[in-house]
Amino acid sequence: MARYKNGINGPVSGKIGNVVGATCRGVAYLRSMSEGTAAPTQKQINQRLKFALVMGWLKPLLNIINIGYQILTGYKTSMNRAVSYHLKEAVTGNAPDYGIDFKKAIFSRGELLTSWILEVLCLVNAVLKIKWDNLPASAFNNDKDKANFIIYNPAKEAFVTFEGVALRSDKEAVLELPEDFMGDVVQAWMHYVNAEGNAVSTSVYVGELVVA
Structure with missing residues (x-):
């Protein structure tokens, strides 16, 4: 926007080409027209x-x-x-x-170590049992790390999460899914969060499972 000083024809008002003249509080201005929004x-x-x-x-x-x-x-x-x-x-x-x-x-x-999945059992009444094993304990592999699981049901477009349902040292977790998941195919992931909640492992894909 440019300020315009009166010339021989006075201040500009209105549109001239792609320039618009206007006056605000007694001061004349020239500004370019805004371009239309392109598709x-x-x-x-x-x-x-x-x-x-x-x-x-x-x-x-x-x-x-x-x-x-x-x-x-x-x-x-x-x-x-x-x-x-x-x-x-x-x-x-x-x-x-x-x-x-x-x-x-x-x-x-994150930097916490993951576990390797040994077995995934699809039990009756929409229950999953997941077993794993761990590397030797270390600063990045503590027995008190909490295991989290994420289950996604594509057919129902619904997530079910299990946070802190087991410790790393438990080496297994039992997950009770909603009953209406029975017969559906679900996707599962696992990761750890340390006891303080300020460190995590990178989540791992557990697999595609049919809920019994």
């Missing part, structure tokens, strides 16, 4: 579809992600970090039919 490109539309998919999928896990991505925040929030990762690494399919690659989903990233 989004197909690439922008596709990116918005991906963002909406990832954000909507992760939103129910905000509390878990706030802890799981806490050491990576910097100038970004934990959710920003999680969304950024999943946009780049975990979106699959072609527009407009995008989906999530469950094997690549990561809900926590």
Whole structure:
């Protein structure tokens, strides 16, 4: 915006080409007209579809992600970090039919060691039993680390979370899922949070399971 001093024809008022003249409190100004908003490109539309998919999928896990991505925040929030990762690494399919690659989903990233899964049993009445083993105890592998599990039911678009349901030293956990999950296929992940809540392991994909 430029200030205009009266010329031989006085202050400019109204539109001349792409310039608009106006007067405010006795002072004349010239400003360019704002350009109209361009229609989004197909690439922008596709990116918005991906963002909406990832954000909507992760939103129910905000509390878990706030802890799981806490050491990576910097100038970004934990959710920003999680969304950024999943946009780049975990979106699959072609527009407009995008989906999530469950094997690549990561809900926590940290330096605590993971365990290796020995067995996953799908018991009756929508109960899962998960067994694991650990490396020798260390600063990154404490018996008191709390095991968290995330279960996702794609058919019902619903998450069920189990936070601190077992200690690392227990080497097994029993998870009681909602009864209406019976007969459905679910996706499962596991990670650890230390006793203080300020350190986590990177989450691991447990697998695709049929709930009995």
